[in-house]
Structures are given as C-alpha cells and as structure tokens.
Amino acid sequence: MDVATYFKHSMPVLRVDAQFTVIEAALKGYMKWRASSTQQSLPDYEQQRAALERDLESWCTKLLEMKFEDPLIRKRVLQLLVAFSTTALDKNPGFMLKVLEHILMTWPSPQPEHRAFNEAIKDFQSESMVELQRLASKVPDHLLAVYDQIEAKVNDMISSGTLDEKRQIAYQSFLFIIIHRASNIDPSKQVERLQQFIKPVTSSWQNQELKNALSSYSGFCELMALDKAKRYLMSHRVHEVKEWGSCELDAEGLALQAELEERQKMLPLRPTKSFLSFSVEKLEKTSTPFQVSYQLWNDSFPLILPDLLQFLSHAHASHNPDNWTELPNEMKSVVGNVLSDRFWQAGISEGSKDEFYARVMDKKNTLEGLASTIRGTVRFVRETCYAIIYCMSRLEMQFYGFSELPGPLAQALFQNSFHLSAHQQINLLNLVRYLVDDCPLEQREHFLPPLLAACFQQMDAKINAEWENLERQQAIQAAADALTEEMKSESILRQVTYTAVIMVADFLDPTKRNPAPLRSQNGQEHARKYPSLRKFCLMQSTVVEPLLLFCTHAIRMRDTRCCSIILRVFRSIVPDFTVAEPLSPKSLPQDGAEAAPSNRDPYLDTTPVSAEAATAIREYIASDVLRACITSFHEPYFVDLQKDLASLIAAIVVYYSPVTSTPRDILMSLPNIRQADLDRLNDFVAKPASHTRQQRALVLDLLKDLKGVSIAEMGKLPKNSGFGHSKRSNRSKMAQEFMTPASESRTRGGGVTDRGRATPDALEGVAGLFEG
Incomplete structure (x- = not known):
C-alpha cells in the first residue's frame, strides 16, 4: 500500500466494510437465537451453542492474527472483534483478554507528512479508545479478574511519557469503568478504589493559580493564551486581509497556534467530563453503579461548580465583541469571523463532507487556520462545561440541592448568550431542556424560575433578531457566494427555531406527567402537591411573560413547521384562562385519552392559576396573540396555515368573549x-370545546376578504375583493408586481417577490391597525 496516494474510500476498505456488515447482521441473528426461550427448551440447545461459539472463536482468532496495513480496515476489524467478545463470546474471558491485548498493543505511529493516511490513523486511534471503554462497560467482571495486571500495564504506559492527554485519560477511564461497573467487588473497596481516580481531578480545581486566573475575564484570556491571540490579530491587521485562507502564518503565528492547543491540556475540564460521564451516562438511576456514583461525587460538586461557572461565563463572554477591548473599533467586526463555526451542510455546502474537511486541513497553517484554533479553544471550554453540567444534573439533589446555584448558573449560561451564533445556540437550548427535565419536583420552585426566565428572554431576543436580519439580507440581491452563505444561515436559523419551539411545546405539553417526588410522602395526611411543568411555567410571572412573547413572535416567523407547532400550543392553553376554576381534565397530565382515577398523580396540584395572572394572560392572548394571528393570516407565506390560524382565532373568541370584549x-x-x-x-x-371544525369554518368565512393568497392563486383574485382602488385593475400591488416581467420588477431569484415580512400595500390599512 502506497501511503502517499492513500484514499480512505478505497475498494479494499469498502469490500471489508460490506463483508463485516453481513457478519454483524449474522451475529445479531445468532444472539436472537441464543436468547430465544423456544430454542433454550430444546434438548440439544447447549451442545449447539457450545459448538457454534467454538467455531466463532476459531474464526475470530484467525481474524485477530491477520495483519492489515490500512488503518480503516484495522478499525473495522477491531469493531467486529469487540462486538463478538461482548455478545456471542461474552462467556469467554480468554478470548476477551486477547482482544484487550490487541487494543493496547496496536497503536500505529502518526505520519503527518501524508495527510490522508494520518487522518485515517487518527480515526483508528480514536476508535481504539472507544472500543476499550465498550469492553469495560460490557464485561467488567471478566476484566476485574485480571485488573491488577491491566492496571500495571496501563501505569507503565502512562509513566513512559509517550501518551498524549486524550489517550492517558482514555486508559484511566478504562480502569475506572471496570471498577465502577463490576458486580463482584466489595462495595467499600469499590468506592475507595474509585476515589483514587476522582481525588486528583477534584484537587486540580483547588489550584489557587487557576482560581486567580478565573476571577476576571482578562485572567481567563491569559490562562487560555487568548490575550496573545488578540495581540497577534491586531498587530497583523487581519481586518485588512480579504482572504485569510491564502495568508500563511509566520513563525510567531505557528507558535501561537501550538500554544493555544497546549493550554487546553492544562485545564481540569477534560478529565472531569470523562469521569463524570462514565459515572452517569447509559445507566439507570436505580442501578447499583449509579448508586455508587452518588457516594463518589457526594462532596465534589461544591468544589467544582464555582470555577466551572466562571469558565462557562468567560467562554460566552468571548463571543461579545465589547469584551475584546484590545481591538480598535474598526477591528471589532473580526470577532464574529474568528468565533463563528465552520461546518458542512448537505445540499448547501459545495462539495462533499470529505472535501470540506480536506479544505479545512489545507488551511491549518494559514490565518484561517489560526482563527479555527482560537474558536476551537473557546468551543472546547464552552461545550465541555455544558457536558459537565449535564452530567452533574443527572445526580439530582447533589446538583439541584446546591441552594446558591440557580442565579449564578442562569447568569453564566445567558448573560452573553445573545452573542453566540444561531448554530451555537442549539446545544445551549438542549442543555436547558435536560436541566428542566431532570429537576426534582421538590427543587422546581427554587431552581427553575431564574433559569427559564433568562432562557426565554435571550431565546426570544436572539431568534427574533436573527429572523429580522435574514429578511434584511433577502431584500438585497446577492452574488452566488453570498447566496450560499445566506442559505446556510437560513437553514441553521430554522434548526435553532425548531429546537426552541419543540422545547416550549415539551414544557407546555398537557400530557407530560410529573416525575415521582424524591422523598416519599406515604402516610402523611397532608402530602405536598406540585403543579405540572406546564402549569408551573404559566403561573410564574417571570417565566410566562418572555415565554408568551417568544410564542407570539413565532407566529410571525416564516417557518411553517415551527409556526404550526406554536399554534397548537396556544390552542391547548387558551382554555386554561377562561375563569378561575380547577383546571379542566384535558389540561391534566394523563397516560391515555381517559386516565383512570387510580392512574391520577396523587401529588399533582390541580388548583387554577391565580385570577390576577389568568386575567393578564387572557388579555395578552386576546390582543397581541390574536393580532399576530390575523397579520399572518393575511400574508401569502402562511396560506397553508390559514386553517390552523383560524382555529386559534376561533378558540380565542369563543372561550374569551364571555369575560372580555377584546377579541x-x-x-x-x-x-x-x-x-x-x-x-x-x-x-x-x-x-x-365542541364543533371546532364548524368554528374554524365560520372564522375562515368571516375573514375571507382579508386572507392572504398563494402565488399560484394570485392571478385569480376576485374582482369584488374590496381591496381594489381602481376600476382598471383589481389586483393588489403585490399581485401586479408578481405579474410584471422579472426585468421590470424589484424581485430577487427570478421573479419571486421579497420573502420578508413586509405587508403588501393593499393590506397596509389592516397592518396599520396593529401599530403603536
């Protein structure tokens, strides 16, 4: 094999992958056969099984002895061997130890002079560490029997100084998982051994130099070498360089790039994330290993959280150009270029994903490569903090019971979140959803209000601003390259909008049941009751105001899928604010269409939202939400949602007319x-609640003269529409513009009118009703 001309999708690699896929399918079939109670009842089952597994072991041993040069074939071989050792041959510790030795002893040296081959080596190395941890998770008891020998081998490799940080942590995690998941070990010895891994991690957070550095944003920049990066960008006047990918780095730039990467290894973030994730992920909370994790991390969170939140706060602050005080005003625009992630999008980005990554690697030693390293440094801190916070939240009261946490956590997450890109917002919103879902009932009232209030405020401000910015861009005719970037931005914006909308729909889901309280209240005469998450969000004034404001804005956002979901959410909450009486059965969390009394949650608080709050929310829905519905109802873009809009308008009128004249x-x-x-x-x-289709039909008829018309129907506007101001033409100006040849009309994209939210001239009178 010629490494100089190496190609990752070569025919040998594809052939091996195809053949091994068939073998994996056969292995799954065998495991189903082995687990079948019908087969197990046959008299010769054990003999057949023993014979089959001897044959499988013989075949795997031959595979293990074969030598391959291609790293991707070696990766595929390794995956298959681990699959066999953790399934069909899981009762065969001898074979599993052969596979383990193969993983530990097979580590090809990097060859940076051959980029494609080197990338394949890195891929194989990463997979080796993953498969090592898979072995420890699946067959810990077999490995525990030879733990001392494995530990000695790993310690020798670590002490040799040849392992990089990732590989060293991977091997330590491997040992950690064996002890953590083993079932035949004394519990006291188990915790004692596991603490030997955790104590060095915890103590690294007590470093006074680290605490001093994190006490200010400037100290954080010095810790991460970002201060040097800022000075380099300023001294090289990068804002005057048009093509960063064509500007090669000098010796100072290359040294800076290496230092930025090295500084990440000095932080306690990566080992903390690794040990925490292996303590809680892919484990049931009732499992023995998870219970061990409670003991293991019992006293560590108060030591880690303060500085962890400082890390996160400073990482978010790095996205705010105002914090780059070293740069003159004319250079502040480069901050967005430096910190905006580059990623490949199917159907939009040019070329394949492999070609995209190849272009990125080609530019590693250029100014664009330096920018990538800078953003990678900030992203590493930000994303690792997210992961650690998520893992901590899985341990419930050890995290949520930290009484001083809610305010600082909300501030760290959202104080500068507006400056994150739309793409970066997605992971942040997903984290919030996990935090809310994992929050124990007893801690909701204390923990969630500051978090949700800050989240909804910033989410609304950011997403609404991004939609307005997109409309301004679409109003300007763009060149091909700019159009591609616009398409990317729109695609990502739709993704983050959908993430936000789904999160809101989940929080306000009327069928979402509360988790069981952590503390049993059996035998208590007056057990405390808790509202559903839906009611909790609607009864907290600091939460419901930004929440409803976002939902109202979402009705006007030009995304049919998201708008449709929000309309359904509004239709579900409208009945809750009619009069102050216990919530209707449809608003109560249920397992099915009709929950039996025995299935009702005994701890569920069904008292209504206060009369004062209900009145305020009702008036808001009857005015602002109704106006948003009517405005969207008029626009051609929302023509496919007119039935949904009409249903919500009908619900508002029918439910609220008896108590308010506003609608x-x-x-x-x-x-x-x-x-x-x-x-x-x-x-x-x-x-x-009855005859909703008839209600919708009446609203559609009521507003028939005001509804928007699709482009396909624009040539069929009725002459008696009521909007015509001239006997010569009854078409609206928007329709006239559409009927004008592309060369004469102010259109972009070959005759399709501006897709922004500007109201057609013929509807300005209607839109004017809602101004002020």
Whole structure:
C-alpha cells in the first residue's frame, strides 16, 4: 500500500466494510437465537451453542492474527472483534483478554507528512479508545479478574511519557469503568478504589493559580493564551486581509497556534467530563453503579461548580465583541469571523463532507487556520462545561440541592448568550431542556424560575433578531457566494427555531406527567402537591411573560413547521384562562385519552392559576396573540396555515368573549367584518370545546376578504375583493408586481417577490391597525 496516494474510500476498505456488515447482521441473528426461550427448551440447545461459539472463536482468532496495513480496515476489524467478545463470546474471558491485548498493543505511529493516511490513523486511534471503554462497560467482571495486571500495564504506559492527554485519560477511564461497573467487588473497596481516580481531578480545581486566573475575564484570556491571540490579530491587521485562507502564518503565528492547543491540556475540564460521564451516562438511576456514583461525587460538586461557572461565563463572554477591548473599533467586526463555526451542510455546502474537511486541513497553517484554533479553544471550554453540567444534573439533589446555584448558573449560561451564533445556540437550548427535565419536583420552585426566565428572554431576543436580519439580507440581491452563505444561515436559523419551539411545546405539553417526588410522602395526611411543568411555567410571572412573547413572535416567523407547532400550543392553553376554576381534565397530565382515577398523580396540584395572572394572560392572548394571528393570516407565506390560524382565532373568541370584549373589538375593527357574521360564533360559547371544525369554518368565512393568497392563486383574485382602488385593475400591488416581467420588477431569484415580512400595500390599512 502506497501511503502517499492513500484514499480512505478505497475498494479494499469498502469490500471489508460490506463483508463485516453481513457478519454483524449474522451475529445479531445468532444472539436472537441464543436468547430465544423456544430454542433454550430444546434438548440439544447447549451442545449447539457450545459448538457454534467454538467455531466463532476459531474464526475470530484467525481474524485477530491477520495483519492489515490500512488503518480503516484495522478499525473495522477491531469493531467486529469487540462486538463478538461482548455478545456471542461474552462467556469467554480468554478470548476477551486477547482482544484487550490487541487494543493496547496496536497503536500505529502518526505520519503527518501524508495527510490522508494520518487522518485515517487518527480515526483508528480514536476508535481504539472507544472500543476499550465498550469492553469495560460490557464485561467488567471478566476484566476485574485480571485488573491488577491491566492496571500495571496501563501505569507503565502512562509513566513512559509517550501518551498524549486524550489517550492517558482514555486508559484511566478504562480502569475506572471496570471498577465502577463490576458486580463482584466489595462495595467499600469499590468506592475507595474509585476515589483514587476522582481525588486528583477534584484537587486540580483547588489550584489557587487557576482560581486567580478565573476571577476576571482578562485572567481567563491569559490562562487560555487568548490575550496573545488578540495581540497577534491586531498587530497583523487581519481586518485588512480579504482572504485569510491564502495568508500563511509566520513563525510567531505557528507558535501561537501550538500554544493555544497546549493550554487546553492544562485545564481540569477534560478529565472531569470523562469521569463524570462514565459515572452517569447509559445507566439507570436505580442501578447499583449509579448508586455508587452518588457516594463518589457526594462532596465534589461544591468544589467544582464555582470555577466551572466562571469558565462557562468567560467562554460566552468571548463571543461579545465589547469584551475584546484590545481591538480598535474598526477591528471589532473580526470577532464574529474568528468565533463563528465552520461546518458542512448537505445540499448547501459545495462539495462533499470529505472535501470540506480536506479544505479545512489545507488551511491549518494559514490565518484561517489560526482563527479555527482560537474558536476551537473557546468551543472546547464552552461545550465541555455544558457536558459537565449535564452530567452533574443527572445526580439530582447533589446538583439541584446546591441552594446558591440557580442565579449564578442562569447568569453564566445567558448573560452573553445573545452573542453566540444561531448554530451555537442549539446545544445551549438542549442543555436547558435536560436541566428542566431532570429537576426534582421538590427543587422546581427554587431552581427553575431564574433559569427559564433568562432562557426565554435571550431565546426570544436572539431568534427574533436573527429572523429580522435574514429578511434584511433577502431584500438585497446577492452574488452566488453570498447566496450560499445566506442559505446556510437560513437553514441553521430554522434548526435553532425548531429546537426552541419543540422545547416550549415539551414544557407546555398537557400530557407530560410529573416525575415521582424524591422523598416519599406515604402516610402523611397532608402530602405536598406540585403543579405540572406546564402549569408551573404559566403561573410564574417571570417565566410566562418572555415565554408568551417568544410564542407570539413565532407566529410571525416564516417557518411553517415551527409556526404550526406554536399554534397548537396556544390552542391547548387558551382554555386554561377562561375563569378561575380547577383546571379542566384535558389540561391534566394523563397516560391515555381517559386516565383512570387510580392512574391520577396523587401529588399533582390541580388548583387554577391565580385570577390576577389568568386575567393578564387572557388579555395578552386576546390582543397581541390574536393580532399576530390575523397579520399572518393575511400574508401569502402562511396560506397553508390559514386553517390552523383560524382555529386559534376561533378558540380565542369563543372561550374569551364571555369575560372580555377584546377579541371581538379587534375583529370588528377590521374592514369588511359584519357584526352578524361574528355573532354566529356565540352559538359555541356554552360548549367552546365542541364543533371546532364548524368554528374554524365560520372564522375562515368571516375573514375571507382579508386572507392572504398563494402565488399560484394570485392571478385569480376576485374582482369584488374590496381591496381594489381602481376600476382598471383589481389586483393588489403585490399581485401586479408578481405579474410584471422579472426585468421590470424589484424581485430577487427570478421573479419571486421579497420573502420578508413586509405587508403588501393593499393590506397596509389592516397592518396599520396593529401599530403603536
């Protein structure tokens, strides 16, 4: 094999992958056969099984003895061997030890002069560490029997000084998992051994130099060598360089790049994340290993959390150009270029994913490569902090019971989150969703309000601003390259909007049941009751205000999928704010369509939201939400959602008309709305939840002269629409513009009118009703 011309998708690699895929399918079939109770009842089952497994071991041993040069073939061989040793041959410790020895002793040296081959070696090395940990998770008791020999071998390799940080942590984690998951070990010795791994990690957070560095943003920059990076960017006046990928780094730049990468290894973040994740991930909370984790980390969180939040706060602050005080104002624009992630998107980015990564590697020693290293440093801190916080939250009261945590956590997460890119917001929102889902009932009232209030405020501000920015970009005719970037931005914006909308829908899901309280209240005469997460969000004024504001803005966001979800959310909460009475059965979390009394949650608080809060929310929905629905109802973009919009409008009118005149007043202020047509909805006031299709049909008829028209139907506008101001033409200006040849109209993309939220001229009178 010629490493100089190495190609990762060579025919030998593809052939091996195809053949091994078939073998893996056969292995799954064998495991189903082995687990079948029907087969186990046969008299010759044990003989057949023993014979088959001898043959499988013989075949795997031959595979183990074969030598391959291609790192990707070696990777595939390793995956298959571990699969066999943890499934069909899981009762064969001898074979498993052969596989373990193969992993530990097989470590090809990097060959940086041959980039493609070197990348394949790195891929194989990463997979080796993953498979090592898989072995420890699946067959810990077999490994425990020879733990002392394994530990001695690993310690020899670590003390040799030839292991990099990632490999060293991987080997230590391997030993940790064996002890943590083993079932035939004395519990006291188990915790004692595990603490030998944790204590060095915990003590590294007590380093006074680290604490001093994290006490200020400037100290954090010095710790990470970001201060040197800023000075380099300023001294080389990078804002005047048009093509960063064409500007080669000098010796100072290359040394800076190496230092930035080296500084990450000095931090306690990576080992903390590794040991925490292996303590809680892929484990049931009732399992013995998880219970051991409670003891293991019992006293560590108060030592780690203060500085962890400082790390996270400073990483987010790095995205705020105002914190780059070393740069003159004319250079502040480069901050976004430096810290915005580059990623490949199917259907939008040019070339394949492999070609994209090849271009990235080609530019490693250029100014673009330095920017990538800088953003990688900040991303490493940010994403590792997210992972650690998530793992901590899995241990429940040890995290949520930290009484001083909610305020500082919310501040660290959201104080500078507005400056994160839309792509970077997705992981942040996912973390919040996990934190809310894992929060014990007893801690919701204390822990969640500051977190959710800050989250919804920043989420609304960021996503709404991004949509407005996108509309401004789309109003300008762009060149091909700029259009590609615009498409990428729009795709990511839709993703983050969907993430936010799904999170809101999950929090307000009327069928979402509360988890069981951590403390049993059996035998207590007056057991404490807790509201559902939905009611909790709606009854907290600091939470519900930014939450409803985001949902209202989402009705106007030009994403059909997200808008549809939010309309369903609003339809589900409208009935909860009619009058102050216990919540309706449909608003209570249920397992099925009709939950039996025995299935009802005995700890569920079903008292209504306070009358004062209900009135405020009802008036907001009856005014601002209704206006947003009507405005979207008029726009051609939302033509496919007109039935959904009409259903929500009908629900607002029917449920709220008996207690407030606001929805009727707003509708009557529109042109061509007749009182008699609106009064037809009064027939449903007594039973607002019934005949919803008829209610929707009445609203569609009521607003028929005001609804938006799709582009396909624009040439068919009725002459008596009521919007025409000229006998010569009854088309709206928007329709006239569409009918104008592309060369004469102010369009982009070959005749499709501007996709922003600007109201067509013919509807300006309607839109004007909602101004001020």
